[in-house]
Amino acid sequence: MANPSNQSDQVKSTTSLLGQAIADRKFLVTAEVAPPKGSDPFHMLEQARQLKGRVHAINLTDSSRAVMAMSPLAASVLVQQQTGIEAVYQLACRDRNRIALQGDLLGASALGLCNILALTGDPVKSGDHKDAKSVFDLESVRLLKLIAKLNQGIDINEKQLANGGTNLLAGAAVDPQLGSWSGLVRRFERKLEAGAQFFQSQLITDFDRLDKFMHEVGNASGKPILAGIFLLKSAKNARFINKYVPGVNIPDSIIDRLAQAEQPLQEGIAIAAEQVKMAKDICQGVHLMAIKTEHLIPQILDLAGVEPIAQD
Structure with a gap:
């Protein structure tokens, strides 16, 4: 039987590959894969395997848009263990109080998630369980502060943890297209102060606004910003997103281009690749979202001239 103390040391010394890529100032590529609304992970794992060697990490969403799905903690462990690709465990405050958040974070660390x-x-009313009770005991800034405490070996009440602290790399979301510039800057700075080590953006369509954000705010932070790139499959898909996803405004020029294309999906791939190219000149990485068609992400990256990631 392995010595428990040795196992504990291994957990504490775990280093994020994503963190190493950040330290090496690589152009970062992450992608999003949604856990299933069911207990069979087969399709999720098959989609994830298509991204081997093309992304630094895969995000596993936490019941995105408040639509119930498999636990992102379980999904992250499955992806990491069965595909060999590092996971980014998305953790939302909507459904958990501070006790549950701390318990899940400690469990994640014990299971090798970094x-x-x-x-x-997202608010409960936007999802498929509208009668569910929201928690929101904390929000993202306070959750970042909580993660920093756990890394220091203390809980939210500053009581010592058993066997030292965690070694978690905390990231946060940012929306450079937010209507209020002052609100955007204030929220970004609060997340930075709370310990965010990387930022993934919401879906970007206004690259002039992204460029302004990077020049005036993002670059000075010293932390990588990954532009959110979404694979639009058709004009209908784009209109649906405009209608139902808060804060997104896909311009008519893109919708018209998709509508006029003989092969809308291929046109969507071309648009996403063009956006990746633009992001390469503006920020430090991209976060790709291709719901249920994650296997097309390598094609987008190839068109954009993003080289495969060297496997050590």
């Missing part, structure tokens, strides 16, 4: 994306969470 990367956390700290989120407030």
Whole structure:
């Protein structure tokens, strides 16, 4: 039987590969894979395997848009263990109080997960369980502060943890297209002060606004900003997103281009690749979202001229 103390040392010394890529100032590529609304992980794992060697990490979403799905903690462990690709465990405050958040974070660390994306969470009323009770005991900034405490070996009440602290790399979301510039800057700075080590953006369509954000705010932070790139499959898909996803405004020029294309999906791939190219000149990485068609992400990256990631 292995010595428990040795196992504990191994957990504490775990280093995020994403964190190493950040330290090496690589152009970062992450992608999003949604856990299933069911207990069979087969399709999720098959989609994730298509990304081997093309992404630094895969995000596992936490019941995105408040639509119930498999636990992102379980999904992250499955992806990491069965595909060999590092996971980013998305953790939302919507459904958990501070006791549950701390318990899940400690469990994640024990299971070998390193990367956390700290989120407030989409409102319950936008999802498929509208009668559920929201929690929101904390929000994303306070969750980031909580993660920093756990890394220091103390809980939210500053009581010592058994066997020292965690070694979690905390990230946060940012929306450079937010209507209020002052609100955007204030929220970003609060997350930075709370310990965010990387930022993944919401879906970007206004690259002039992204460029302004990077020049005036993002670059000075010293932390990588990954632009959110979404694979639009058709004009209908784009209109649906405009209608139902808060804060997104896909311009008519893109919708018209998709509508006029003989092969809308291929046109969507071309648009996403063009956006990746633009992001390469503006920020430190991209976060790719291709819901249920994650296997197309390598094609987008190839068109954009993003080389495969060297496997050590």
